[in-house]
Structure formats: structure tokens, C-alpha cells
Amino acid sequence: MHKKRILIRSFVLLCFLLGTFQIVNPMTGHAFSNQVIQQGAVGDDVIELQGRLKHLGFYTGNVDGAFGWGTYWALRNFQYEFGLPIDGLAGQATKSKLVKATPKYGGAGQGGAAKAQPPKAAAPKPTASNTPKGFSQNDIRLMANAVHGESRGEPYIGQVAVAAVILNRVNSSTFPNTVSGVIFEPGAFTAVADGQIWLTPNETSKKAVIDAINGWDPTGEALYYFNPATATSSWIWSRPQIKKIGQHIFCK
Amino acid sequence: MIRGILLGVLAIAVAGTAYWGYQEHQDKNAVLLNAENNYQRAFHNLTYRMDLLNDKIGTTLAMNSRESLSPSLLEVWRLTSQAHSDVGQLPLTLLPFNKTEEFLANIGKFSYRTAARDLDKDPLSDQEYETLKKLYSQSGEIQNELRKVQHMVLKNNLRWMDVELALASGKETTDNTIIDGFKTVEKTVTGYEESDHGVTFANLQKKDENFKKIKGKTISKNEAINIAKKYMKFDGNAEVKVTKNGKGSDYGFYSVSIRNKQTNQEASMDITKKAGHPIWFINNREVSQQKISLNDATNKALSFLKETGFKNLEVFESTQYDNIGVFNFVTTINGIRIYPEAVKVKVALDNGDIVGVSAEEYLKSFQTREIEKPAITLEEARGKVNPNLKVMEDRQAMIINDLNEEVLCYEFLGTLGDETYRIFINAKTGVEEEVEKLKDAEKMYEDVL
Numbered sequence: 001m002h003k004k005r006i007l008i009r010s011f012v013l014l015c016f017l018l019g020t021f022q023i024v025n026p027m028t029g030h031a032f033s034n035q036v037i038q039q040g041a042v043g044d045d046v047i048e049l050q051g052r053l054k055h056l057g058f059y060t061g062n063v064d065g066a067f068g069w070g071t072y073w074a075l076r077n078f079q080y081e082f083g084l085p086i087d088g089l090a091g092q093a094t095k096s097k098l099v100k101a102t103p104k105y106g107g108a109g110q111g112g113a114a115k116a117q118p119p120k121a122a123a124p125k126p127t128a129s130n131t132p133k134g135f136s137q138n139d140i141r142l143m144a145n146a147v148h149g150e151s152r153g154e155p156y157i158g159q160v161a162v163a164a165v166i167l168n169r170v171n172s173s174t175f176p177n178t179v180s181g182v183i184f185e186p187g188a189f190t191a192v193a194d195g196q197i198w199l200t201p202n203e204t205s206k207k208a209v210i211d212a213i214n215g216w217d218p219t220g221e222a223l224y225y226f227n228p229a230t231a232t233s234s235w236i237w238s239r240p241q242i243k244k245i246g247q248h249i250f251c252k
Numbered sequence: 253m254i255r256g257i258l259l260g261v262l263a264i265a266v267a268g269t270a271y272w273g274y275q276e277h278q279d280k281n282a283v284l285l286n287a288e289n290n291y292q293r294a295f296h297n298l299t300y301r302m303d304l305l306n307d308k309i310g311t312t313l314a315m316n317s318r319e320s321l322s323p324s325l326l327e328v329w330r331l332t333s334q335a336h337s338d339v340g341q342l343p344l345t346l347l348p349f350n351k352t353e354e355f356l357a358n359i360g361k362f363s364y365r366t367a368a369r370d371l372d373k374d375p376l377s378d379q380e381y382e383t384l385k386k387l388y389s390q391s392g393e394i395q396n397e398l399r400k401v402q403h404m405v406l407k408n409n410l411r412w413m414d415v416e417l418a419l420a421s422g423k424e425t426t427d428n429t430i431i432d433g434f435k436t437v438e439k440t441v442t443g444y445e446e447s448d449h450g451v452t453f454a455n456l457q458k459k460d461e462n463f464k465k466i467k468g469k470t471i472s473k474n475e476a477i478n479i480a481k482k483y484m485k486f487d488g489n490a491e492v493k494v495t496k497n498g499k500g501s502d503y504g505f506y507s508v509s510i511r512n513k514q515t516n517q518e519a520s521m522d523i524t525k526k527a528g529h530p531i532w533f534i535n536n537r538e539v540s541q542q543k544i545s546l547n548d549a550t551n552k553a554l555s556f557l558k559e560t561g562f563k564n565l566e567v568f569e570s571t572q573y574d575n576i577g578v579f580n581f582v583t584t585i586n587g588i589r590i591y592p593e594a595v596k597v598k599v600a601l602d603n604g605d606i607v608g609v610s611a612e613e614y615l616k617s618f619q620t621r622e623i624e625k626p627a628i629t630l631e632e633a634r635g636k637v638n639p640n641l642k643v644m645e646d647r648q649a650m651i652i653n654d655l656n657e658e659v660l661c662y663e664f665l666g667t668l669g670d671e672t673y674r675i676f677i678n679a680k681t682g683v684e685e686e687v688e689k690l691k692d693a694e695k696m697y698e699d700v701l
Contacts, residue, residue: 035547037545037546038545038547040546040569041545042572064695066692066693068693070670070672070692073667126696128693128696129573129693130573130693130694131691132571155518156534156536157509173353173354173357174357175353177337182340185341186342186416187416187420207536207573210573211598214596215610215612215613216534216608216610217612218534220503220505220522220531221502232420240498240499242498242500243495243497244495244498251500
């Protein structure tokens with residue numbers, strides 16, 4: 001009985017606290033930092049930039065905190081209209097002009113004509129993330145799974161190398177043309193065969209995959225690799241070897 | 253009494269275990285059967301598509317007009333790519349089957365190129381016609397060999413699971429009809445020499461895969477370490493390791509890695525033996541907080557590249573991944589961007605350290621070039637762009653087109669609706685060489701459950 005009462009009390013208290021939190025937190029916009037914002041950036045500054053540009057009607061996309069092409073063109077149009085040098089960079093001059101032009105801007109929650117929006121409790125965080133060209137977050141996750149399953153004990157370079165081998169295979173005429181085709185090719189990766197691919201990958205393997213996709217190939221364009229301690233096939237030893245990274249030998 | 257009960261319980265337990273074991277056995281068989289069926293599907297698809305492919309190439313030989321040739325060649329291209337993917341689904345990784353796959357890829361490239369070309373202006377040459385004839389007879393031989401295997405598989409009820417097991421256990425030398433059959437196919441294809449493929453295949457190879465254009469003296473291990481010092485910060489605790497490339501590499505390089513004995517921090521890079529150019533460099537470390545902007549990082553990367561001997565570079569892409577900035581630089585000569593000469597640089601956004609460089613592409617395409625004057629004007633080129641596109645930026649640029657040739661183009665950046673496009677118009681012929689939809693950041697799905 002007692003326990004129940006305490007539970008109800010704490011629940012009421014919690015609701016109350018949350019309520020006050022919402023009231024206390026001001027609805028004003030968060031100020032720009034003094035950094036120059038350029039295309040490709042992600043963060044609070046970009047949210048502020050997008051929010052203010054949207055308030056003025058230059059920007060029509062989502063306020064997602066990632067400075068993409070839409071934001072770029074909006075910023076350039078703003079710079080053109082307000083007689084600033086058109087460079088697509090949000091520097092000091094541009095930012096102060098933008099703040100002056102939007103005195104009624106009340107935070108990223110309010111954009112353009114949509115006024116009657118509920119106040120946001122906390123500062124909005126970016127809701128989009130950059131991915132390399134031609135790859136979605138899911139593609140990266142699948143590759144990270146493979147890299148983690150195959151090489152989680154390896155040094156970072158060794159993990160980038162495994163990701164690079166997957167990509168080299170995709171580009172090679174002797175392997176399937178898609179990432180999933182290469183990964184799930186029967187017998188190609190032991191991690192796929194024994195199910196280790198379904199372990200949850202860590203941040204390191206994700207970083208390694210992004211590096212490989214962005215063009216880092218520590219393997220010297222290898223198509224195969226093997227662990228000399230556990231390799232069962234004698235054929236793999238006949239491949240011309242390029243180099244050794246961690247426990248793996250990489251070959252053509 | 254108790255004994256009776258015990259016996260009863262035991263009997264039930266035994267019966268239960270037996271039933272459970274039987275169920276498990278059934279389940280396992282079902283899974284195996286499923287896998288087997290997938291292999292069978294891929295295999296029979298492959299043979300079917302090789303049949304079709306041979307047919308199609310055969311009919312193409314008899315065609316003359318562009319209206320019929322182009323679609324037919326496209327069909328060949330589609331079939332090769334499907335056959336290629338069928339091969340990828342078979343457990344043949346441990347079996348050398350590369351030549352056959354390469355053969356398929358070559359037919360695909362040949363047919364795509366000839367199909368994509370304006371055959372009215374530029375009809376099939378005699379040599380290409382000969383190539384097509386040869387491809388026809390070669391695909392016929394492969395089809396024939398595969399049919400033999402298929403016949404044996406169907407007649408003797410052969411299972412791909414056995415192939416997989418044989419290959420996995422390293423006993424591929426034992427008598428296995430499927431493996432033998434595929435080895436025969438591979439042997440047949442290996443007999444087709446590269447020169448058979450005629451002129452169109454001559455420039456299939458990407459240019460300078462082996463850094464042949466690099467000029468300079470061969471450097472020693474110590475010189476390699478000195479070069480690496482420019483990239484990695486050395487202190488008293490550093491442990492340096494240099495190794496030469498293995499025999500299988502197409503070009504000579506040194507791998508230098510430095511480990512800080514105290515922090516276990518490790519940085520590595522590869523340097524070409526000839527002239528000592530950096531191929532790639534990675535210093536992996538935790539970057540937990542962003543303190544400098546992407547813009548400052550761009551400038552740091554640019555001045556670093558200048559220090560290390562890269563000239564005339566301009567940033568053309570910058571992207572933030574968590575607290576790391578990745579920048580793509582290209583050579584600019586008199587305002588003309590040379591896209592093949594690209595260097596990528598990673599900068600840590602906490603203190604502006606350079607944590608990665610990748611110059612492989614740059615080294616492969618770098619050369620002193622004579623850039624010809626465009627034959628058409630900017631306005632003429634603009635006239636070739638889709639009129640619905642709102643052009644925002646234009647410049648001249650050098651790109652590598654579908655045929656693997658370097659071409660001078662007019663580049664247009666513009667918007668259509670909410671999307672931004674990059675379009676390249678050949679500055680000589682006015683051909684639309686490339687249209688690219690530019691990517692924006694992707695919405696995060698983490699909160700979706």
C-alpha cells in the first residue's frame with residue numbers, strides 16, 4: 001500500500017517538475033557561435049542558420065541541422081538580396097545581418113508562417129547526418145556489421161582495410177556489383193557463414209567504413225585477405241600478396 | 253512403486269527427447285533445403301541466361317540499323333549483368349572462377365558502350381563486328397559447358413550443398429562433378445586471350461593503375477621515415493616501423509607506422525618508393541568535442557597540402573562526420589577544375605590536426621596536361637542543359653567520362669525543384685557527358701522504433 005502511494009507521489013512530482021521546466025525554458029533563439037559556417041557542417045549553428053533563413057522565407061527545407069545544398073542556395077540568395085558578397089559562407093557580417101533581419105525569430109521551432117506551434121522544451125539537435133555519396137546509413141550499417149564481424153580485434157587500419165576490400169570487390173569485374181552482393185556471396189566471408197556478422201557493430205567499425213567509402217584504401221587495392229593462422233584453403237596462399245596489416249595478409 | 257514412477261518419467265523423458273531431436277532434425281533439413289534451393293535457383297538462372305545471352309548476341313550479328321541494334325545490345329548488357337549476379341550467388345569463392353566473371357563483365361562493357369553510342373553517326377566498325385562474332389562463339393562454348401554441368405546435376409540429383417562443404421573443407425580436389433564442370437568452363441574462358449576483344453577493350457583499363465606517371469628517384473627507408481615525419485608528430489616515445497610492399501603489389505611502396513608507446517596511439521601511411529609521394533595516411537584517434545569550425549579546418553587542410561608539396565588545389569566538397577571534417581580537394585588550372593586529380597583530407601575538429609590523407613586518385617591521374625580551348629561557347633553549352641534547370645553556377649572542368657576518357661566540359665550547378673544537380677556538357681562536342689543529382693544529409697532514423 002505504502003509503496004503504491006510513494007509511486008503515485010513521485011509520479012505527480014515528476015509531472016510537476018517537467019511542467020516547470022517547460023515554463024522556465026525561454027523560447028528565444030539560441031545565439032550563433034563565432035564560427036564561420038560552411039557547407040557540410042552539422043550542428044546547432046546550422047539549426048540557427050536554417051531557422052532564421054526559413055523565418056525570412058529563403059529556406060524551404062527542414063530545419064535539420066545539416067548544411068546541405070538547400071541551405072547553401074538559401075544563404076546565397078540571402079546574401080544577394082542583402083548586398084553581401086555571395087560566397088555561400090556564413091561569416092560574421094552575414095550572421096549579424098541575418099540576426100538583424102529576424103528580430104522576431106523565436107527559435108527553430110517556429111518557421112515562417114507556422115506560428116501556433118508548441119514551445120520546445122530543449123534546444124533542438126540535428127536530425128540529419130552526412131553520408132558519403134551513393135551510400136545510405138543502412139548501407140554503412142551493413143558494411144559496419146561485416147567489418148565488425150570480420151575484424152573487430154584488428155587495429156583501426158585493419159578495419160578500414162577490410163571495408164576497402166569489400167569496396168574493391170564491388171568495383172572489380174570478377175565479383176558482384178553491390179555491397180550486399182559481395183558481403184553475402186556464399187563462402188566469401190567467414191563472419192557471414194558463422195553468423196558473427198549479426199553482432200552489433202561499434203562506432204569504430206562505422207568510422208572505418210566511412211573512411212573506406214571516402215577513398216582511404218590501406219590495402220593497395222587488394223581483393224582478398226586471410227588470416228594465415230586460421231586459413232584452411234591452400235588456394236588462398238597462391239594469391240599474390242601485397243601486404244600484411246594486423247593479423248591479415250592482403251592479396252590480389 | 254517408486255521404481256515404477258521413475259521408469260515412467262524416464263520413458264516420457266526419452267520419448268520427449270526423441271521427439272525434440274526429430275523436430276530439430278526436421279528443422280535443420282528444412283533450412284538446408286532452403287539454402288540448397290537458393291543455390292539451385294541461381295545455377296539454373298545462370299545457365300538459362302547464358303542461353304539467352306548467346307541467342308541475343310547471335311541475333312545482334314544479323315542486325316544493321318541503329319533502331320534494332322541499340323536495344324538488342326542493351327539487352328545483351330542486361331543479361332550479362334544478371335548472369336554476373338547469378339554467379340555471385342553460387343558458393344564459388346574458393347574456386348577460381350574469375351576468368352568467366354571477367355568475360356561476362358567484358359561482354360557487358362562492350363555491349364553497353366556500343367549501345368550507348370549514336371550508331372547512325374558512328375556505326376559498328378569492322379573490328380567491332382569481328383569482336384561481336386568472337387563473343388558469340390565464345391559465349392556458345394561457355395553455354396555448352398554449362399549445359400553439360402546442368403545435365404549432370406539434373407540427372408544425378410547433385411546438390412550444391414555438397415559443393416559448398418567440399419570447398420569449405422579444402423577437399424576440392426576430390427571428385428565432384430559440379431566443381432569439375434566449373435573448372436572446365438573456367439579453363440575454356442582462360443583460352444580466350446585479351447587481344448581477342450578488339451580495340452574497344454584497349455582503354456578499358458583505368459589509366460595509370462600502377463603510378464607509372466610518377467617521376468623521380470627511388471627513396472630509401474630512412475627517407476620514407478623523414479617524409480612520414482611531416483604527417484605524424486613524433487616524440488621520444490614513438491616506435492617506428494617500416495616495411496616494404498609484398499611481391500603481389502603492382503607498384504613499390506613503404507608502409508610506415510608509428511606507435512606512441514605510452515598512449516598506444518598509432519598512425520600509419522603508405523609512401524611510393526618512386527619519388528616518395530604519400531598514397532594514404534591515417535591517424536585514428538578519439539575526437540570528442542568540436543572546437544573549430546569546418547571553415548577553419550578547410551584552411552588548415554589547404555595549408556597542410558601546400559606544405560607537403562601539393563599545388564594548385566581548391567576545396568570542392570566539405571563534409572562533417574561527427575567531430576571530423578572530410579575535405580575533397582581538386583587541382584584547378586586557370587579556373588578549370590581537374591576532377592580526376594583529387595586529394596582527400598581528414599581534419600580533427602578539436603584542434604585542427606590532420607588525421608587522414610588519401611592521394612591515390614591524385615597520383616594515378618596527375619600529369620602535366622595541355623588543356624585545349626573549348627570548341628563551343630558557354631552559352632551554346634547552356635543551351636544543351638535541360639531548360640527546366642535553374643543554373644546557379646558554371647565553370648569549366650575536366651572529367652573522366654563513361655568511356656574512360658578525359659574530356660573538357662562546361663560544368664553547371666543548378667536546381668530543379670528542391671534538388672540540386674551537377675551537369676557536365678562536353679566543351680568540344682556539346683554532348684551531355686554526365687548528370688548527377690547531388691546528395692544532401694540523410695534523415696536520422698535513430699528515434700524511429
